[in-house]
Amino acid sequence: MVARQDKVIPPDVERFMANRAHSHTIEVKASHAVAVSHPDDVTGLILSAAHTVG
DSSP states (O other): OEETTOSSSOHHHHHHHHHHTTOOOOEESOOTTHHHHOHHHHHHHHHHHHHHHO
C-alpha cells in the first residue's frame, strides 16, 4: 500500500520497495497512519494477499 501523503516514508520509496519485491500495490490518499485512517483498504489488501498465497 502506497500512502501518497506519507511524510515518514516517501511514496516514491514505497513504490520502489514494492516494485523491487514484485508486489501488487494500491495507492490511497493517506498519511503514514494509513491503517488508522483507511482500515477497510488495509484489510482488503491483506485479505487479497492472503488469498493469493494459499
